[in-house]
Amino acid sequence: MTAPSGRAYLAIPGPSVIPDAVLQAMHRAAPNIYDGELVEMMPALVADLKYVARTDHQVAIYIGNGHAAWEAALANTVTPGDRVLVPATGRFAHGWADMAEGVGATAEILDFGKQSPWDMERVAAALRADTGHRIKAVLAVHVDTSTSILNDVPAMRALLDELGHPALLMADCIASLGCDRFEMDRWGVDVMVTGCQKGLMVPPGVAFVYFNDRAEAVRQSLPRVSRYWDWAPRAKPDLFFHYFGGTAPTHHLYGLRTALDMIKAEGIEAIWARHDRLARAIWAACDSWAAEGPLRLNVADPAHRSRAVTSLSLDPPQGTALREWVEGHLGLTLGIGLGMAEPGDYASHGHFRFGHMGHVNGQMIMGLLGGVEAGLTALEIPHGHGALEAAAAVLADMHP
Ligand SMILES: Cc1ncc(COP(=O)(O)O)c(C=O)c1O
Numbered sequence: 114m115t116a117p118s119g120r121a122y123l124a125i126p127g128p129s130v131i132p133d134a135v136l137q138a139m140h141r142a143a144p145n146i147y148d149g150e151l152v153e154m155m156p157a158l159v160a161d162l163k164y165v166a167r168t169d170h171q172v173a174i175y176i177g178n179g180h181a182a183w184e185a186a187l188a189n190t191v192t193p194g195d196r197v198l199v200p201a202t203g204r205f206a207h208g209w210a211d212m213a214e215g216v217g218a219t220a221e222i223l224d225f226g227k228q229s230p231w232d233m234e235r236v237a238a239a240l241r242a243d244t245g246h247r248i249k250a251v252l253a254v255h256v257d258t259s260t261s262i263l264n265d266v267p268a269m270r271a272l273l274d275e276l277g278h279p280a281l282l283m284a285d286c287i288a289s290l291g292c293d294r295f296e297m298d299r300w301g302v303d304v305m306v307t308g309c310q311k312g313l314m315v316p317p318g319v320a321f322v323y324f325n326d327r328a329e330a331v332r333q334s335l336p337r338v339s340r341y342w343d344w345a346p347r348a349k350p351d352l353f354f355h356y357f358g359g360t361a362p363t364h365h366l367y368g369l370r371t372a373l374d375m376i377k378a379e380g381i382e383a384i385w386a387r388h389d390r391l392a393r394a395i396w397a398a399c400d401s402w403a404a405e406g407p408l409r410l411n412v413a414d415p416a417h418r419s420r421a422v423t424s425l426s427l428d429p430p431q432g433t434a435l436r437e438w439v440e441g442h443l444g445l446t447l448g449i450g451l452g453m454a455e456p457g458d459y460a461s462h463g464h465f466r467f468g469h470m471g472h473v474n475g476q477m478i479m480g481l482l483g484g485v486e487a488g489l490t491a492l493e494i495p496h497g498h499g500a501l502e503a504a505a506a507v508l509a510d511m512h513p
Contacts, residue, residue, distance in 0.1 A: 124481050125448040126258050126288065126422035126468035127311040131368075135314055138371035139364040146361050152353045154370055161373040162321060165290060165313070165381060166305060168297035170325040173347035176362045179287040182306035182320035183212045186283055188342035189324070189332045190304065193217025195249040198239055198280065200231045202264060203257030204452025209285060210252065221248070227260045227453060230417040233268055240278045249331070250281040250304075256289040259452035261424035261466065263293060263417050270301035281328055287311065291376060292388045292421035292470045303328040309365065312384075312421065314372045314471040319365045324348075388420035390507060391469050391478045395423055397503035398482045402489065404497030407431065411453075421470040424453070430462035431494050438488045445484040475508045 123130060144151045162172050175181045191197060195218045199210040202225050210220035223235055231253075240248065251273070256263050266284055273282060283304040286295050290305075291312025297305050304324045310317035322344055324332075332338060332345065346355040354360065376384060396415060402408040411424035426432060432450060439445040450464020469478060482504050489496045 119444055121444040121446065122477060122480060122484075123446045124468050124477075125446060126466055126470060127308075128317050129311050129314060129468060129471040130473065130477075131316060132314055132372065132375060132472045134375065135368045135371045139316075139368040141364070141367065144363055144367075146353070146363060151361060151363060151366060154366065155353070155356060158366065158370060158373065161377060163323075165373070165376060166286070166295065166297045166307075166323050167299065167381070168305075168323055168325070170298065170323060171329070171344070171348040172321055172323045173344035174356055175320045175322070175342075175347070176318065176357055176359075176365075177320045178310070178317055179285075179306070179308040179320060180208075180212065182287070182308060182322055183209050183285070184216070185320070185322045185342045185344065186304050186306050186324075187213055187216045187218070188339045189322070189335075189344050190250055190281055190283070190328060191216060191218045192335055195219070196221055196243075196247045197250045197252050198236070198243075198248045199223065199252045200236055200264070200269075201225060201257075202230055202254065202262040203227060203260035205257050205259060205285065205287070206252065206254045207452075209254065213252065218249075220252075228262070228411055228413070230262050231264050231269070233265075233272055236269070237272055237276065240272065240276050240280070243278070246279055248278070248280045250283050252283050252285070254285040255295060256286075256293055256419040256421055258288040258419075258422050258466075259424065260411055261419045261422045262412055263289070263419045266295070266302060267300045274301070281331060283328075288421050288470070289419065291381070291384060293419055294385045297323060298325070309369060309372075311470045313369065314375070315365060315368045319362050319369065385420070387474075388469070390511070391473060391475065392418065392420040392423070394475070394478055394504040394507040395467060395469060395482065397507050398485075398500035399423070399425065401498065401500035401503045402486075402496040406489075406495035406497060408489075408494075408496055421468070422448070423467045423469065424450070425465055425467070426450070426453070426463045427465075427494060428463055429459050431492065432465040433462040434492055435485065435488045435494070436465050438492055439484045442491070443484045443487065445481060447485075479504060479508070
């Protein structure tokens with residue numbers, strides 16, 4: 114059931130809300146792919162992609178989703194028989210580990226559960242034990258979208274440096290880029306993967322692999338790299354089609370151009386600050402609801418919470434009931450719980466998520482929170498009072 118009228122709000126953690134300007138930019142006749150505007154727009158597009166990731170290094174573009182970016186990053190850095198270390202704080206780390214196994218590597222998973230960030234002591238022990246430096250890369254998911262845990266990527270760099278371990282630091286910023294602070298060069302990240310469908314506000318279909326000189330040196334040392342996934346021609350193309358390993362994602366490029374214009378106009382620091390404020394408004398509301406009743410934020414410590422996505426729970430089946438109620442009555446779609454319980458397990462009906470990434474502002478978040486308040490009330494789910502006032506107070510504290 115969907116609410117009959119009014120503008121719906123898809124508050125799932127990706128794909129995210131697409132700005133009208135992006136949709137309008139994509140609504141056009143097929144452009145020429147050999148000459149003219151599309152070809153000419155590429156250098157500035159690449160420069161602006163680097164701006165968002167805070168890097169002066171290189172970026173390769175792929176027609177694909179986040180899984181494509183995972184595969185691409187591995188194809189350029191890892192060969193069969195290599196080891197990768199995967200500190201896991203949710204389902205997506207396990208997903209990337211599985212992709213690594215798929216290209217013939219052995220993934221050593223350090224599982225930190227679903228509610229805590231990386232334990233750097235355990236990571237240190239695993240790296241210290243690797244005296245022969247068989248671990249070629251650390252696959253580090255910055256924000257795991259399933260649990261909404263935010264991990265400390267600079268701490269991972271510091272640890273690798275302290276131990277003198279040469280493994281590449283590869284970060285998954287599919288959920289976090291353009292939402293949570295991320296600074297590729299300052300943080301010493303060697304490879305970063307992301308997609309266009311969350312903080313970049315474009316429909317799913319284009320993915321990016323950023324890499325620095327250390328990572329490129331590793332690629333050059335490999336006996337071979339798959340022609341399709343090879344990042345080198347994509348990052349330094351001789352011909353336009355090299356950017357994409359074939360036909361360009363024509364309309365996505367126009368959408369992305371407009372999204373990057375919006376990002377540059379607002380400024381990446383301001384975007385991080387906006388996401389931070391909106392996330393804090395959400396947490397304030399959740400704390401009020403949680404004061405009397407079953408609602409819980411998945412991550413207890415705000416320092417380890419993402420500003421892009423929030424994972425929550427109620428007593429099953431209230432999570433599912435709440436999602437269905439707000440979607441059917443209000444046109445508000447919340448995210449399902451992902452990876453918090455086994456598929457088919459009754460417990461999965463307790464988990465749900467808010468997406469608050471990309472094209473979001475205060476009135477949307479107040480609408481989201483007001484909708485949840487209405488749903489909790491309608492379903493007679495016990496909850497503390499004052500949630501909307503608490504959220505409004507966070508938003509009210511804005512400087513002009
Ligand atoms: C952190 C993270 N990594 C990887 C993926 C996989 O991306 P995709 O579903 O676009 O293949 C997602 C998707 O939500 C994600 O959130």
